[in-house]
Amino acid sequence: MIHEELSGEIIGAAMAVLNELGPGLDEKLYERALVIELRKRGHTVEQQRAFPVHYSGELIGTLVPDTIVNGLVVADPKVVEAFTDTHVRQMIGYLAVTGLKLALLLNFKFAKLQWKRVVRDPHE
Secondary structure, eight states: OTTHHHHHHHHHHHHHHHHHHOSSOOHHHHHHHHHHHHHHTTOOEEESOOEEEEETTEEEEEEOOSEEETTTEEEEEEOOSSOOHHHHHHHHHHHHHHOOSEEEEEEOSSSSOEEEEEEOOTTO
């Protein structure tokens, strides 16, 4: 499993955030708290880093993942009833643009953290 240890550490940090803040707040609050918790645990976290997106060789805009941990994993906090195909496709898009291989969707909607690993298909 790709980045298994780091994934576990990110999920553990997200659980700590959820335990302290409780469920159902705004996603940005969880994002900011997760950044603090991960940095306390010794991780490097980039927040809201912009990646250029090109079409036919021309810049058409930027893509901005919420957080990138240790330059390896996109971590995306959500507050949703359930993860959807749209959430997964968004993470696949982030992975394609960033060149990373793993994204974690983290759902802070309920008292128990939900997460989903999204791995980029090297053939896409």
